Amino acid sequence: MKTLTGAQMMCEALLAEGVDVMFGYPGGAIMPFYHALPEYPQLRHILVRHEQAAGHAAEGYARTSGKVGVCVATSGPGATNLVTAIADAMMDSVPIVAITGQVVTSLIGKDGFQETDVTGITQPITKHNYLVTDVRDLPRVFKEAFHIARTGRPGPVLIDVAKDVQNARGMFEYPESVDLPGYKPNYEGNRRQIKEAANLLNQAKKPLIMAGHGILLGHASVELREFAEKTGIPVITTLLGISCIPEDHPLSLGMPGMHGWVHVNRAIQECDVLFTIGARFDDRVTGKLDTFARNAKIIHVDIDPAEVGKNVITAVPIVGDAKRVLENLTEIVNANEHSEWLNHIREIQATRSKRQRDPESGMFTPHHVYAEFTQIMQGEFRVCTDVGQHQMWAAQLIEYMKPHTHITSGGLGTMGFALPAAMGVQVACPNEEVWAIAGDGGFQMNLQELATVVQESLPLKICIINNGYLGMVRQWQELFHERRYSATPMWSPDFIKLADAYGIPGLRVERPEDVAEAIHQARATNGPFLIEFVVEREVNVYPMVAPGASISDMFEDPNEVEIEDVVAVK
Known part of the structure; x- marks a missing residue:
């Protein structure tokens, strides 16, 4: 002492x-x-x-x-x-x-x-x-x-x-332990309930795994993959669960919900057992609750007992740590494969595949930017996104191959998140490539942190998707509020001159054919770099579920065209 x-x-x-x-x-x-x-x-x-x-x-x-x-x-x-x-x-x-x-x-x-x-x-x-x-x-x-x-x-x-x-x-004198009688988290999961879950999954014909942030927080990505591979059950990942399984894995399907994929939402509506682990059935995932997964018995694994049964009726509730529950469940569940079910989902995906816009149309859309990110990076970078349209495109169109490579604000949806969060990621991973991706609106909420980036010599790369609007609000105004663009058109400073004032080099990109070179130049720069992509102003995020609607009722971009010679985005 x-x-x-x-x-x-x-x-x-x-x-x-x-x-x-x-x-x-x-x-x-x-x-x-x-x-x-x-x-x-x-x-x-x-x-x-x-x-x-x-x-x-x-x-x-x-x-x-x-x-x-x-x-x-x-x-x-x-x-x-x-x-x-x-x-x-x-x-x-x-x-x-x-x-x-x-x-x-x-x-x-x-x-x-x-x-x-x-x-x-x-x-x-x-x-x-x-x-x-x-x-x-x-x-x-x-x-x-x-x-x-x-x-x-x-x-x-x-x-x-x-x-x-x-x-x-x-x-x-620093204590060696704590004494908190009212706080005793349950990690193991109830053995009887784990056995019930295994029995339900063994009998299922159309099972589906929905993996959430709890997989990443519990460092359970390896256990998730082993469980999925043993059972042959396809995996969907919530917005915060993205990167918990490699997106090129044969069982990985993508993201559900309001801006998820049609084949994923249809799989939810058709499955007979929905095994959800480390996710809390957020309204952006479920849509209209009384229509969500109507044909499914739901197994819900969560370390927080308050979340189990809060939003959906649960057939088998399991309170426990994702890693430990998956380990115990993998031991007792039957080895299986569900090729007919998986092929059915893939057939839907093939008719509702991720598509690019026609480059000959003259439009420069965010899709071109994200396609180049995926093609150039090959999953070897970490991404922090802000909140809005660019966030949803980054979740949809960039392929994430390693855990904790996709960082975003989910539940609160905080604009201004990307730049400072990316600073924290870069400090944690000083030798890795980290990108902050923001819209022109969200970036201006915390752009003062460029000074911190420079003072701390953080080699952060910054991408601004500039469409001259508060894009997601404008999209809702277009679709649900008679195109009354109230307070959404946005003037911005010259971001390249702004970056230069902080001593950060930058580029403005206004054509699809210049995207790749800009990304390569940023990557080759020893230190921070900012790219402003000036994209088509009124491009919407699709697919989309209208607020309050069922996830069965998605609508897609009427202007999208299938074209074989465009960079493919999985």
Whole structure:
């Protein structure tokens, strides 16, 4: 045991938890912590330009590294700027610990300068949060916070530390374990229910696996593939489950839901057993709930008992860790193959295949950009997307071959996510190629982080799909609101000049034939690079399920044509 200040205890606790990097922005109430940081050179601090970006960067780091991401902010506006990122982490089950400073204990509740009740604000969007008013509590609180963030269903935990607590001195001894009687996640899964699931799958004629984010969070990609190959069951992946199985695998079908593929949604509606693991039946997947998978008995595996049976009627509920449940299930399920069922789905896919627009039409569409990404990269890069049309095209059209190579904001749908999240991914994977893909709208929400990219020498590649609109909102206005384009046409700065102001080289591309060369030039640049693709303004994301409609009722782009000499996108 040794006598330390509260701020030093916080640093010691971070080291004890294996933290090596954090993303933050200093201010008055967190200043003692920043005063102590230089004494701990093992802790790398990355100075963002906005606290929301700190939270998203911590998310990107966590989702790629498998460790808990850490973000830091001061009280008041610093803490409230973290709220969006914390909510994003909560919706997508990302383990982060947010550390905020608070006014001195004598001013708490008295509306002191920059006081905000951040524990009250974040109570609904954290797994747990703490207000620390006694220096003796710091070691226990940090130990519990990291344990809660990384175990069970991962998620964000907030620690709010009063400024005088950071300055106070006390004896520091970091606990070896936690004592949380009300928090005991179940990892194994009930043996009887696992056996019931195996029996149901053995009898199924048209089974289907729906794999979600839980596969990636549970590091269960290998187990998923082994289970699918033993049983011969086709696999579909939710938006956040993308990359949990190689997309060129014979059993991989693609993404379901609002902007999923016709053959995938039809497979859901025709299957007799739907084995869903690590997914929560989000409305963007199910469409109209009472029409979803009407012919199927549903097996639902999730580590969070609150999700099982919440949205759909479940025949076999299994609460447990995806990796362990798959291991146990693979041991007892029969080896099988479902070639007739798989061929039936592939026949639907062949008539509803992914298509490119005719290059002779003169249109430069995002499809051309994503086709080149797939052809050039061959799955050897990581992608962080923002939210909107470009996000759906990236999910549909880029092929992902390795786990954790597709990072996006799913549940909250946070514009401004891509650039800071990609920074976190690049920090976690310094020797890998990382691309941030954003629309012209979302990019402008956190473009100030270009300064962070340069200051930290991150070799990040940035792709802007610029259609001059808030594209997804415009698409809905076109289809459902009589083409009344209210507040969606968007003026943007000269992104190439903007990048140059930050010292980042860039290119503007306005023709399909120039896409490949631009990507090659970006890849050959030793450092960050920005490409702006100025694409056709009114191109929609298809297929699409109308909001509130059944996933049986998809409509497709009437302007698409099948053409053999276009770059094929699987």
